[in-house]
Amino acid sequence: MEREDRFLGYNQEKIQGMNRTLVLNLLRKGGICSRTQLAKESGLKQATITNIVNDFIEWGIVKETGFLTGDKGRRSIGISMDQSTFGILAVRLARRGFSIGVFDMCGNPVKIIRRSAAQNQDPETVISSIFKEAVELMRDNSERHYLACGIALPGPYSFKSGRIEIMTGTKGWHEIAIRERFEEALDMPVFVEQDANAAAFAQYWKFEEEHPGEMLLYLAVGPGIGAGIIQKGQILRGRIGVAGEIGHMSVNYKGPKCVCGNRGCLENYCSSRAFVDKVNRKKKALLSFEETAILLKEGDSDTEACFFEICDILAIAIANLMNCFNPSVIILGDEMSHIIPERMLSYIRGKVKDLVLPALYEDTLISTSLLPIDSFVHGAAVVAWNQIFTKPELYFNKYSEDEKKRLTR
Ligand SMILES: [Zn+2]
Incomplete structure:
Protein backbone atom coordinates (compact mmCIF):
# COMPACT_ATOMS: atom_id res chain seq x y z
CA MET A 1 0.00 0.00 0.00
CA GLU A 2 1.23 3.48 -0.82
CA ARG A 3 2.27 5.58 2.14
CA GLU A 4 -0.07 8.36 0.91
CA ASP A 5 -3.12 6.07 1.34
CA ARG A 6 -2.15 5.01 4.83
CA PHE A 7 -2.24 8.61 6.01
CA LEU A 8 -5.80 9.29 4.87
CA GLY A 9 -7.22 12.04 7.04
CA TYR A 10 -4.00 14.06 7.29
CA ASN A 11 -3.98 17.21 5.21
CA GLN A 12 -1.83 17.39 2.11
CA GLU A 13 0.68 19.79 3.65
CA LYS A 14 1.29 17.49 6.61
CA ILE A 15 1.78 14.42 4.40
CA GLN A 16 4.20 16.35 2.21
CA GLY A 17 6.15 17.37 5.32
CA MET A 18 6.33 13.79 6.61
CA ASN A 19 7.47 12.51 3.21
CA ARG A 20 10.21 15.14 3.04
CA THR A 21 11.45 14.18 6.54
CA LEU A 22 11.50 10.52 5.54
CA VAL A 23 13.52 11.21 2.36
CA LEU A 24 15.95 13.53 4.18
CA ASN A 25 16.71 10.83 6.73
CA LEU A 26 17.22 8.21 4.01
CA LEU A 27 19.61 10.57 2.21
CA ARG A 28 21.50 11.25 5.44
CA LYS A 29 21.97 7.54 6.12
CA GLY A 30 22.41 6.31 2.57
CA GLY A 31 25.22 8.44 1.12
CA ILE A 32 24.89 8.46 -2.68
CA CYS A 33 21.73 6.82 -4.02
CA SER A 34 19.28 7.09 -6.91
CA ARG A 35 15.67 8.32 -7.07
CA THR A 36 14.57 4.72 -7.74
CA GLN A 37 16.36 3.48 -4.57
CA LEU A 38 14.74 6.28 -2.54
CA ALA A 39 11.29 5.30 -3.88
CA LYS A 40 11.93 1.67 -2.99
CA GLU A 41 13.20 2.35 0.53
CA SER A 42 10.60 4.98 1.41
CA GLY A 43 7.61 3.21 -0.13
CA LEU A 44 6.69 6.47 -1.90
CA LYS A 45 5.70 6.80 -5.57
CA GLN A 46 8.48 7.64 -8.02
CA ALA A 47 6.63 10.89 -8.94
CA THR A 48 6.53 11.95 -5.26
CA ILE A 49 10.27 11.30 -4.94
CA THR A 50 10.94 13.30 -8.12
CA ASN A 51 9.04 16.29 -6.72
CA ILE A 52 10.74 16.11 -3.33
CA VAL A 53 14.22 15.76 -4.86
CA ASN A 54 13.51 18.68 -7.22
CA ASP A 55 12.64 20.86 -4.22
CA PHE A 56 15.75 19.67 -2.37
CA ILE A 57 17.98 20.49 -5.33
CA GLU A 58 16.40 23.95 -5.62
CA TRP A 59 16.94 24.58 -1.88
CA GLY A 60 20.57 23.44 -2.08
CA ILE A 61 20.11 20.41 0.20
CA VAL A 62 21.08 17.72 -2.33
CA LYS A 63 23.16 17.58 -5.46
CA GLU A 64 23.41 15.24 -8.43
CA THR A 65 26.65 13.28 -8.45
CA GLY A 66 26.84 11.64 -11.92
CA PHE A 67 25.66 8.22 -13.05
CA LEU A 68 25.23 5.06 -10.96
CA THR A 69 24.97 1.60 -12.51
CA GLY A 70 22.12 -0.35 -10.92
CA ASP A 71 20.28 -3.65 -11.49
CA LYS A 72 20.63 -5.18 -14.97
CA GLY A 73 23.18 -2.56 -15.90
CA ARG A 74 20.59 0.27 -15.87
CA ARG A 75 22.12 3.67 -15.34
CA SER A 76 20.55 6.27 -13.07
CA ILE A 77 21.60 9.66 -11.74
CA GLY A 78 23.16 9.53 -8.27
CA ILE A 79 22.08 12.06 -5.66
CA SER A 80 23.53 12.84 -2.25
CA MET A 81 23.27 15.45 0.47
CA ASP A 82 25.35 18.52 -0.19
CA GLN A 83 27.52 18.47 2.93
CA SER A 84 29.35 21.71 2.26
CA THR A 85 26.60 24.35 1.97
CA PHE A 86 24.79 24.30 5.31
CA GLY A 87 25.98 24.04 8.88
CA ILE A 88 24.75 23.78 12.47
CA LEU A 89 26.38 25.41 15.42
CA ALA A 90 26.40 22.99 18.37
CA VAL A 91 27.14 24.00 21.97
CA ARG A 92 27.70 21.72 24.92
CA LEU A 93 27.63 23.43 28.28
CA ALA A 94 29.20 21.42 31.11
CA ARG A 95 30.02 22.09 34.76
CA ARG A 96 33.70 22.59 34.07
CA GLY A 97 33.65 24.24 30.64
CA PHE A 98 32.04 24.14 27.22
CA SER A 99 32.50 22.77 23.69
CA ILE A 100 31.36 24.39 20.46
CA GLY A 101 31.25 22.64 17.11
CA VAL A 102 30.30 23.12 13.50
CA PHE A 103 28.51 20.09 11.99
CA ASP A 104 27.41 19.27 8.44
CA MET A 105 23.99 17.95 7.39
CA CYS A 106 24.93 14.31 7.96
CA GLY A 107 25.99 15.13 11.53
CA ASN A 108 29.72 14.96 10.78
CA PRO A 109 31.93 17.32 12.80
CA VAL A 110 33.70 20.01 10.75
CA LYS A 111 35.45 21.67 13.69
CA ILE A 112 35.10 21.36 17.47
CA ILE A 113 36.70 23.53 20.16
CA ARG A 114 36.76 22.94 23.92
CA ARG A 115 37.29 25.51 26.66
CA SER A 116 37.50 24.94 30.38
CA ALA A 117 35.95 27.25 32.96
CA ALA A 118 37.02 27.82 36.54
CA GLN A 119 35.01 26.20 39.32
CA ASN A 120 31.89 28.21 40.14
CA GLN A 121 32.55 30.78 37.41
CA ASP A 122 29.79 33.35 37.09
CA PRO A 123 27.27 32.11 34.43
CA GLU A 124 27.28 35.51 32.67
CA THR A 125 31.06 35.25 32.12
CA VAL A 126 30.69 31.73 30.72
CA ILE A 127 27.88 32.79 28.38
CA SER A 128 29.87 35.78 27.07
CA SER A 129 32.86 33.54 26.27
CA ILE A 130 30.57 31.05 24.48
CA PHE A 131 29.12 33.85 22.29
CA LYS A 132 32.59 35.20 21.52
CA GLU A 133 33.99 31.78 20.56
CA ALA A 134 30.86 30.84 18.58
CA VAL A 135 31.04 33.98 16.45
CA GLU A 136 34.75 33.37 15.81
CA LEU A 137 34.14 29.73 14.87
CA MET A 138 31.44 30.71 12.35
CA ARG A 139 33.74 33.40 10.95
CA ASP A 140 36.52 30.81 10.48
CA ASN A 141 34.06 28.50 8.70
CA SER A 142 32.17 31.21 6.84
CA GLU A 143 31.71 29.19 3.64
CA ARG A 144 28.66 27.60 5.30
CA HIS A 145 25.19 28.99 5.80
CA TYR A 146 24.26 28.43 9.47
CA LEU A 147 20.66 27.34 9.90
CA ALA A 148 20.36 26.98 13.66
CA CYS A 149 22.12 26.35 16.96
CA GLY A 150 21.64 23.24 19.10
CA ILE A 151 22.53 23.37 22.80
CA ALA A 152 23.10 20.48 25.22
CA LEU A 153 22.74 21.52 28.88
CA PRO A 154 23.34 19.71 32.16
CA GLY A 155 19.90 18.90 33.54
CA PRO A 156 17.36 18.93 34.91
CA TYR A 157 16.28 21.39 32.21
CA SER A 158 12.65 22.45 32.28
CA PHE A 159 11.11 22.97 28.85
CA LYS A 160 8.23 24.70 30.57
CA SER A 161 10.34 27.49 32.06
CA GLY A 162 13.24 27.27 29.53
CA ARG A 163 15.73 27.18 32.40
CA ILE A 164 18.12 24.78 34.08
CA GLU A 165 16.42 23.73 37.32
CA ILE A 166 19.55 22.46 39.12
CA MET A 167 23.18 22.22 38.01
CA THR A 168 24.79 20.45 40.98
CA GLY A 169 28.04 22.12 42.02
CA THR A 170 27.31 25.47 40.31
CA LYS A 171 25.36 28.64 41.13
CA GLY A 172 23.16 31.11 39.27
CA TRP A 173 22.25 29.17 36.12
CA HIS A 174 18.54 28.86 36.92
CA GLU A 175 18.26 32.66 36.59
CA ILE A 176 19.13 32.54 32.89
CA ALA A 177 16.64 32.10 30.04
CA ILE A 178 19.10 30.15 27.90
CA ARG A 179 17.22 29.85 24.59
CA GLU A 180 16.17 33.50 24.44
CA ARG A 181 19.70 34.69 25.26
CA PHE A 182 21.27 32.56 22.52
CA GLU A 183 18.62 33.49 19.93
CA GLU A 184 19.21 37.15 20.62
CA ALA A 185 23.01 36.91 20.50
CA LEU A 186 23.35 34.58 17.50
CA ASP A 187 20.28 35.72 15.52
CA MET A 188 19.23 32.20 14.54
CA PRO A 189 16.77 29.57 15.77
CA VAL A 190 18.03 27.80 18.92
CA PHE A 191 17.03 24.33 20.11
CA VAL A 192 17.85 23.34 23.68
CA GLU A 193 18.03 19.83 25.02
CA GLN A 194 19.11 18.29 28.33
CA ASP A 195 22.58 16.81 27.72
CA ALA A 196 21.84 13.10 28.27
CA ASN A 197 18.88 13.40 25.87
CA ALA A 198 21.07 15.11 23.27
CA ALA A 199 23.75 12.41 23.59
CA ALA A 200 21.04 9.75 23.31
CA PHE A 201 19.94 11.31 19.99
CA ALA A 202 23.53 11.25 18.70
CA GLN A 203 23.87 7.58 19.65
CA TYR A 204 20.45 6.85 18.13
CA TRP A 205 21.42 8.26 14.70
CA LYS A 206 24.14 5.58 14.68
CA PHE A 207 22.21 2.80 16.39
CA GLU A 208 19.01 2.96 14.29
CA GLU A 209 20.91 2.16 11.10
CA SER A 369 29.65 4.94 23.28
CA LEU A 370 29.08 4.02 19.62
CA LEU A 371 30.66 7.30 18.52
CA PRO A 372 34.28 8.41 18.12
CA ILE A 373 33.67 11.96 19.46
CA ASP A 374 32.01 13.72 22.41
CA SER A 375 28.38 12.52 22.31
CA PHE A 376 27.08 15.71 23.93
CA VAL A 377 28.28 18.29 21.42
CA HIS A 378 27.44 15.83 18.61
CA GLY A 379 24.01 15.38 20.19
CA ALA A 380 23.44 19.16 20.29
CA ALA A 381 23.91 19.16 16.50
CA VAL A 382 21.61 16.16 15.99
CA VAL A 383 18.90 17.87 18.10
CA ALA A 384 18.98 20.88 15.76
CA TRP A 385 19.09 18.77 12.57
CA ASN A 386 16.13 16.68 13.79
CA GLN A 387 14.09 19.87 14.14
CA ILE A 388 15.15 21.18 10.75
CA PHE A 389 14.47 17.86 9.01
CA THR A 390 10.94 17.91 10.45
CA LYS A 391 10.13 21.17 8.63
CA PRO A 392 12.81 21.67 5.96
CA GLU A 393 10.69 24.18 4.02
CA LEU A 394 10.98 26.62 6.95
CA TYR A 395 14.76 26.58 7.07
CA PHE A 396 15.83 26.26 3.47
CA ASN A 397 14.42 29.56 2.33
CA LYS A 398 11.78 28.51 -0.18
CA TYR A 399 8.85 30.40 1.28
CA SER A 400 8.19 34.04 1.95
CA GLU A 401 8.28 35.34 5.54
CA ASP A 402 4.45 35.37 5.67
CA GLU A 403 4.32 31.79 4.49
CA LYS A 404 6.85 30.77 7.16
CA LYS A 405 4.77 32.43 9.87
CA ARG A 406 1.69 30.57 8.65
CA LEU A 407 3.53 27.23 8.63
CA THR A 408 4.95 27.65 12.15
CA ARG A 409 1.56 28.42 13.68
ZN1 LIG B 1 18.70 14.30 44.38
Missing part, protein backbone atom coordinates in the same frame (compact mmCIF):
# COMPACT_ATOMS: atom_id res chain seq x y z
CA GLU A 210 20.87 -1.47 12.28
CA HIS A 211 18.09 -1.39 14.88
CA PRO A 212 15.32 0.88 13.54
CA GLY A 213 12.60 1.75 16.03
CA GLU A 214 14.18 -0.01 19.03
CA MET A 215 14.51 1.60 22.46
CA LEU A 216 17.87 3.10 23.41
CA LEU A 217 18.86 4.31 26.85
CA TYR A 218 21.95 6.52 27.20
CA LEU A 219 23.36 6.76 30.70
CA ALA A 220 25.60 9.78 31.27
CA VAL A 221 27.94 9.13 34.21
CA GLY A 222 29.88 12.36 34.65
CA PRO A 223 29.93 15.17 37.24
CA GLY A 224 26.16 14.60 37.28
CA ILE A 225 24.15 11.53 36.26
CA GLY A 226 21.28 11.50 33.79
CA ALA A 227 19.67 9.23 31.23
CA GLY A 228 18.26 9.91 27.78
CA ILE A 229 15.60 7.42 26.74
CA ILE A 230 14.58 7.15 23.07
CA GLN A 231 11.55 5.17 22.00
CA LYS A 232 10.67 5.02 18.26
CA GLY A 233 12.93 7.99 17.53
CA GLN A 234 11.35 10.21 20.21
CA ILE A 235 12.73 11.26 23.60
CA LEU A 236 10.71 10.20 26.59
CA ARG A 237 10.18 13.52 28.39
CA GLY A 238 7.38 13.29 30.89
CA ARG A 239 5.22 16.20 31.97
CA ILE A 240 7.80 18.97 32.54
CA GLY A 241 10.68 17.34 30.68
CA VAL A 242 12.67 15.76 33.49
CA ALA A 243 11.98 12.07 32.67
CA GLY A 244 15.29 10.19 32.75
CA GLU A 245 16.76 12.31 35.58
CA ILE A 246 17.97 9.16 37.23
CA GLY A 247 20.77 11.02 39.05
CA HIS A 248 18.03 11.80 41.56
CA MET A 249 16.81 8.21 41.84
CA SER A 250 17.43 7.16 45.43
CA VAL A 251 19.64 4.15 46.07
CA ASN A 252 19.72 4.62 49.86
CA TYR A 253 16.69 5.92 51.74
CA LYS A 254 18.87 6.66 54.76
CA GLY A 255 21.49 8.41 52.64
CA PRO A 256 22.57 12.07 52.78
CA LYS A 257 20.05 14.76 51.85
CA CYS A 258 20.35 15.92 48.21
CA VAL A 259 19.68 19.39 46.72
CA CYS A 260 16.57 17.95 45.03
CA GLY A 261 14.98 17.16 48.40
CA ASN A 262 15.40 13.37 48.29
CA ARG A 263 17.89 11.27 50.25
CA GLY A 264 20.65 8.98 48.93
CA CYS A 265 20.44 10.08 45.28
CA LEU A 266 22.48 8.03 42.77
CA GLU A 267 24.40 11.16 41.70
CA ASN A 268 25.85 11.50 45.21
CA TYR A 269 27.34 7.99 45.02
CA CYS A 270 28.30 7.37 41.37
CA SER A 271 29.11 10.70 39.69
CA SER A 272 32.72 11.62 38.87
CA ARG A 273 32.53 14.19 41.70
CA ALA A 274 31.54 11.43 44.14
CA PHE A 275 34.40 9.29 42.80
CA VAL A 276 37.00 12.02 43.34
CA ASP A 277 35.66 12.76 46.85
CA LYS A 278 35.82 9.07 47.74
CA VAL A 279 39.43 8.69 46.55
CA ASN A 280 40.45 11.91 48.32
CA ARG A 281 38.88 10.74 51.59
CA LYS A 282 40.64 7.40 51.33
CA LYS A 283 44.01 8.93 50.46
CA LYS A 284 43.59 12.11 52.55
CA ALA A 285 44.48 14.02 49.39
CA LEU A 286 43.14 16.86 47.23
CA LEU A 287 43.28 15.30 43.78
CA SER A 288 41.39 16.55 40.71
CA PHE A 289 39.31 14.27 38.48
CA GLU A 290 42.11 14.16 35.90
CA GLU A 291 44.68 13.12 38.54
CA THR A 292 42.33 10.48 39.93
CA ALA A 293 41.73 9.11 36.41
CA ILE A 294 45.49 8.76 35.87
CA LEU A 295 45.83 6.82 39.16
CA LEU A 296 43.03 4.49 38.07
CA LYS A 297 44.63 3.87 34.69
CA GLU A 298 47.94 3.14 36.44
CA GLY A 299 46.23 0.51 38.59
CA ASP A 300 46.50 2.25 42.01
CA SER A 301 44.76 -0.15 44.40
CA ASP A 302 42.91 2.46 46.57
CA THR A 303 41.58 4.21 43.48
CA GLU A 304 40.51 0.91 41.90
CA ALA A 305 38.69 -0.12 45.08
CA CYS A 306 36.75 3.19 45.08
CA PHE A 307 35.97 2.91 41.36
CA PHE A 308 34.59 -0.63 41.51
CA GLU A 309 32.50 0.15 44.62
CA ILE A 310 30.90 2.85 42.49
CA CYS A 311 30.39 0.33 39.66
CA ASP A 312 28.53 -1.95 42.14
CA ILE A 313 25.99 0.82 42.76
CA LEU A 314 25.83 1.69 39.06
CA ALA A 315 25.02 -1.95 38.28
CA ILE A 316 22.03 -1.74 40.65
CA ALA A 317 20.86 1.44 38.90
CA ILE A 318 21.24 -0.25 35.50
CA ALA A 319 19.28 -3.31 36.67
CA ASN A 320 16.52 -0.94 37.90
CA LEU A 321 16.47 0.80 34.52
CA MET A 322 16.29 -2.51 32.66
CA ASN A 323 13.29 -3.53 34.75
CA CYS A 324 11.59 -0.15 34.36
CA PHE A 325 12.11 0.43 30.64
CA ASN A 326 13.36 -2.82 29.07
CA PRO A 327 15.49 -1.05 26.41
CA SER A 328 17.31 -2.87 23.57
CA VAL A 329 20.57 -1.14 24.45
CA ILE A 330 22.04 0.75 27.41
CA ILE A 331 24.99 2.96 26.49
CA LEU A 332 27.36 4.16 29.22
CA GLY A 333 28.73 7.61 28.51
CA ASP A 334 30.45 10.71 29.93
CA GLU A 335 33.76 10.94 31.77
CA MET A 336 33.44 8.00 34.20
CA SER A 337 33.00 5.60 31.26
CA HIS A 338 36.09 6.84 29.39
CA ILE A 339 38.81 6.01 31.94
CA ILE A 340 39.01 2.20 31.74
CA PRO A 341 36.03 1.46 29.47
CA GLU A 342 36.61 -2.26 28.77
CA ARG A 343 37.21 -3.22 32.42
CA MET A 344 34.30 -1.09 33.61
CA LEU A 345 31.95 -2.62 31.04
CA SER A 346 32.90 -6.21 31.76
CA TYR A 347 32.66 -5.63 35.56
CA ILE A 348 29.24 -3.98 35.29
CA ARG A 349 27.93 -6.66 32.91
CA GLY A 350 29.02 -9.34 35.39
CA LYS A 351 27.20 -7.60 38.26
CA VAL A 352 24.05 -6.84 36.27
CA LYS A 353 23.84 -10.50 35.22
CA ASP A 354 23.22 -11.45 38.88
CA LEU A 355 20.62 -8.72 39.41
CA VAL A 356 18.11 -9.31 36.60
CA LEU A 357 16.23 -12.23 35.06
CA PRO A 358 18.41 -14.25 32.65
CA ALA A 359 16.07 -13.59 29.71
CA LEU A 360 16.27 -9.84 30.33
CA TYR A 361 20.08 -9.90 30.65
CA GLU A 362 20.56 -11.92 27.47
CA ASP A 363 18.31 -9.66 25.44
CA THR A 364 19.84 -6.31 26.49
CA LEU A 365 23.04 -4.93 25.05
CA ILE A 366 25.16 -2.94 27.52
CA SER A 367 27.79 -0.94 25.69
CA THR A 368 30.05 2.10 25.82
